[in-house]
Amino acid sequence: MLRALFFTLLTLIATPACSECALTDTSYANSGGGETSTTLMLHTNNTFTLMHKTWQPGHYDKQKKSISKGNWSCNHEQLTLKINDNALTAKITTVGSNPLGINEKAKALSFGPNTITTLDYLANEILYPKSLVSD
Amino acid sequence: MAKAINKAVISNVTTNKLYPAYKTKKGTIIQLNSKKTGLPTGPTLTALVKFVDTSGLKTVLVTGGYESKGHSKNSYHGKNLAIDVAGKRFNKLTHTKVRSSATKAGFTHGIYENFKGTKRDHWHLQIGAGNGLGAKQSLKSYAIGTKNY
Numbered sequence: 001m002l003r004a005l006f007f008t009l010l011t012l013i014a015t016p017a018c019s020e021c022a023l024t025d026t027s028y029a030n031s032g033g034g035e036t037s038t039t040l041m042l043h044t045n046n047t048f049t050l051m052h053k054t055w056q057p058g059h060y061d062k063q064k065k066s067i068s069k070g071n072w073s074c075n076h077e078q079l080t081l082k083i084n085d086n087a088l089t090a091k092i093t094t095v096g097s098n099p100l101g102i103n104e105k106a107k108a109l110s111f112g113p114n115t116i117t118t119l120d121y122l123a124n125e126i127l128y129p130k131s132l133v134s135d
Numbered sequence: 136m137a138k139a140i141n142k143a144v145i146s147n148v149t150t151n152k153l154y155p156a157y158k159t160k161k162g163t164i165i166q167l168n169s170k171k172t173g174l175p176t177g178p179t180l181t182a183l184v185k186f187v188d189t190s191g192l193k194t195v196l197v198t199g200g201y202e203s204k205g206h207s208k209n210s211y212h213g214k215n216l217a218i219d220v221a222g223k224r225f226n227k228l229t230h231t232k233v234r235s236s237a238t239k240a241g242f243t244h245g246i247y248e249n250f251k252g253t254k255r256d257h258w259h260l261q262i263g264a265g266n267g268l269g270a271k272q273s274l275k276s277y278a279i280g281t282k283n284y
Contacts, residue, residue, distance in 0.1 A: 032254060123171070126169050
């Protein structure tokens with residue numbers, strides 16, 4: 001009995017919180033094809049760096065860049081980004097059949113229509129594992 | 136982007152809600168790359184439909200439209216006057232064909248942004264000069280220029 005209890009406790013202790021998280025990558029980006037670029041880096045210390053670039057058509061070299069930093073957490077299929085007192089969530093979703101040639105089984109971050117003012121560019125955005133959209 | 140669509144012009148044929156798709160009366164599919172990409176409205180939607188219908192493609196991947204957020208200040212996307220058409224990797228089009236179809240459709244200015252070695256290439260087409268596009272990007276006067284990065 002004690003032995004069973006010991007192993008049960010050991011299993012629970014050894015299961016890190018991240019095992020409940022469906023994230024597959026630490027670096028995400030939008031698919032592109034326009035005059036904007038968004039990348040999200042999820043750092044191991046649960047901080048994130050979000051970079052958003054915009055430019056006029058034909059003037060990528062004169063891009064404007066904004067960088068936001070905060071904390072992230074993950075629970076099953078939900079990623080939460082927190083900046084100051086504001087929180088924003090994304091659903092970690094399997095992309096399925098898509099017109100971009102991305103593996104259907106890939107898991108992307110799908111943001112909803114409602115976002116926080118400073119990150120309004122994330123409204124309805126989909127961020128893919130960067131390795132899948134960077135080539 | 137959840138907007139009422141003009142059913143007299145297009146019908147919703149979306150199969151994956153992450154990637155809205157619309158069919159023109161002539162049967163061409165306007166495939167959006169994301170739910171973030173907003174379908175244009177009014178004259179720009181009419182121009183988009185004319186563009187895809189004369190492109191010679193069955194499906195045209197559109198990567199930018201009427202988006203009020205996320206673009207540069209004064210962007211023609213935010214004014215509902217521009218579209219982005221995915222590059223040659225996705226849409227088997229030539230500059231000549233794009234220029235011809237775009238001009239007939241009512242777009243007046245355009246440029247091809249070529250991000251070498253990536254999937255980010257696209258044609259930007261807009262109605263009217265401005266926000267970085269001037270006389271040299273006039274579709275009526277010049278072939279479509281490519282900006283390489």
